[in-house]
Amino acid sequence: MLSELAPNHYFSGISLTRDLADDLHTFHSTESTEKVWEQTVETIARIPEIISTWILEYIPESQNFRLLAFHGSSNFEIPNIVSKYSLPCHHVVDSNMIFEMNLSGDGNILQFFGRYFSDISSAMYLGYPIRSDLGTVIGVIGMVVEDKFKHKFKNLKLIDVIADKLSQNLIRHKNENLISQTLNTASFVKHSLAELFRLLSTKSNDLTTIFRSYLQTGTRLFGLPLGIITSKIGENWEYSFVEGNVHGIFEGQKFSNEESKFTTQDFSGSAKILNEISDSSVQSVRDHLLEVGVSCLMEFPFTVHNQIIGVLGFYGLKDQKIESIELTQKVFELMGIGLANTIEKHNIDLLSKIVFLEKEDPTL
Known part of the structure; x- marks a missing residue:
């Protein structure tokens, strides 16, 4: 599997090998949803110069992000639910594009990240969109990386493939939740009407x-x-x-x-x-x-x-x-x-x- 490959095999700037392409093809094929997210952040975190990485689900109804998985410094924490504009990930949602910024350049971001990184001037944020079939952003891969991120563009090609696989996984997760909520709602309505009829009778x-x-x-x-x-x-x-x-x-x-x-x-x-x-x-x-x-x-x-x-x-x-x-x-x-x-x-x-x-x- 991809997560079992040594980092130098695919993070050194060398073109992706046929073996890597085969691994990407089978990536996420049999694992549970939660396991996929955990393995994904572990894989991305093995890229040299990446300090921390996480996957967020975007919830447009509440303008919030929900944390799906995190990997990185033990001093760095992201709440399970975080408002959209508390993280630079909102730029990815609003622009529907890859977004990067120096963490020392934004006062609001400093309030969040400054608690965790002693030398924030040498770190930058890099965000990658996870898109639905319609092209809208349904999630974000967020990363804190060293400001001198080697082989960034070639490594982003790998993250692009991972994001595509995550998209399928996240869509399935959302659909399963929607079905579950619909069934729960139907059950609640049925039970409620029965109880109301009993009371009124x-x-x-x-x-x-x-x-x-x-x-x-x-x-x-x-x-x-x-x-x-x-x-x-x-x-x-x-x-x-x-x-x-x-x-x-x-x-x-x-x-x-x-x-x-x-x-x-x-x-x-x-x-x-x-x-x-x-x-x-x-x-x-x-x-x-x-x-x-x-x-x-x-x-x-x-x-x-x-x-x-x-x-x-x-x-x-x-x-x-x-x-x-x-x-x-x-x-x-x-x-x-x-x-x-x-x-x-x-x-x-x-x-x-x-x-x-x-x-x-x-x-x-």
Whole structure:
């Protein structure tokens, strides 16, 4: 295999031999995806003058890179997920071309690389695109090399072949992930609809039982450990029903209208979802939720005559995030609407009984 060849066989500037061409033809043919990435960076790192090398998958939806493999100095680290413009690899994506630069020439790059290389003035960055069948950049081979990179153009011919092989591997990886996500989405939708139908088909007139059922179903369905139904009591609020054993949150817990952070502007007729509570969103989260380490939340208001009378909420803890936000929001809103309709119907039925009793009893 290519990775088993001595470096001088193909990194000395001599033309590629027939044996090397045969190795390149069989490269990646039988290995797992992760193994291919690891072997690739190990192979590239054997080129003299290369200090570190890595493979990144480009994720255009989030404008991020995902680290697939890394090889090089133990002092040099790249996070598993890194924003597009944190690395010079973004130049490769934006230009769809090979890109090189001296690492001492960019202040932003120095902030990232300067932590790892004591003499950054003698190093340069070299990036090579991994393209899809349509020619768009789906990944980047990144390298930190010595500024005097011998036989650069001949070695880039080798990297070009490797990038072509990586392209096939990365396309297959993306397709497999897409299929997996599609199947997971279909499974979630099917399961969600079945659960919603079960909740809406409940014959019970006991609101306590109904509330418990909704909270238990929601925590399982959304994978969030804390479910709460909050009720408006006069001018203040209380947690009427709590699903999940979280120290500091309990049924009957009361807080003022000011502390509630519930406003019609926040909801605007739909669910409020915060997938990551940051400094900018802290102002809209209750202090006692922040104290117990809530990391994400979804809340849906029960509104009667333009007044919020209650809120259905589910909450994640520590570093937990909400999966598939758009789909989750739709399912959550259907659940909230179903519970709101049940509450409204229950109140109408109760009012009808009172009116009926008034007619029957002339003393009332």
